[in-house]
Amino acid sequence: MSEVGVGSLPEPIATATATSAAIAAVPSIPHRDDAPVFQAPWEAEAFAMVLALHERQVFSWTEWASVLADAIFQAQQEGDPDIGDTYYLHWLSALENIVLAKGVGAPDQLQGLAEAWRQAALTTPHGMPIELTLEKSSKLFK
């Protein structure tokens, strides 16, 4: 490619020519062009929590990319075909990992909150919003 004006360009990871297309059986790439950005509200919530923590300088994007890549690798090792639909599950795992690694919270705090949320569900009539007040959740780790 032209070198003019692109002196600082990093090296590409691969190059090929258009004739080199292999016809081998390869996993197909899922095409879902019109899919919404988030498939469920929790995906958006997990996404936004990461942005907020980055904003608070809890971690850098480089750190995040590394933790996320580890979570993706881990899921693949456990049999996830990783075709894109489980992406925010990886994101959620990475978020839990980095929250713990950075000492934002402790494992027993997250476990206590999880138990509190399950209890809240059990005591909420079906169809009503399930709530756990800030006061209640804060008590768990004071």
Place this chain on the structure above:
Amino acid sequence: MSHNKPGDHRSHHSHDDEHSPASTHDHNHDHDHSHLDVIAVRVRSLQSLLVAKGYIDPDALNALIDTYENQIGPRNGARVVAKAWHDPDFFIWLNADATAAIASLGFTGRQGEHMVAVANTPDTHNIVVCTLCSCYPWPVLGLPPSWYKSAPYRSRVVQDPASVLTEFGVTLPAETHITVWDSTAEVRYLVIPMRPAGTEGWSEEQLATLVTRDSMIGTGQALSPSQVALA
């Protein structure tokens, strides 16, 4: 008992249940209380923790979600590309310092801190991937489509980019060189597709209608004027 609104399921149930082994447990037979599946519990626990410790504000989270769901998307990148086609000085600036050139249009912020533009030529076609996770230039393209995040794309585009392009319906002259760029947390790439023929004298606004998301990732080409007319 509150069975009066049988359709009033919380919207995340249908999705979460697919992924959540524990959602098969006990009380499916009787809906006299609520149920949170495993994923909902994990997300809510994190939220409670971060709110209680003062790291997040629920209102601010909702604003972030709205921004990325509704406001930031590939139309931003299309404006960058259209300006580059229209204004030779901007094209040079974009190639020399993409971060600054893109910021001049107001597209800055998270995961767009260090941008590099790679321009297609008659001889070279550029295509972008993040092999490790999903690094992607959010300020100009929004959030990545699901195929960009999939393992097949992330591995195959490096091993055999030509077949991936074929699968995406891109046909290039046989001698075209394909260059694959691996995005990282430090560097995000924006492909500047070739300006389609038959667009002489078009305004930036008109040109922007030809620029697709995929053309800026490299898995597509800009639309031709006739394709837009048909749409």
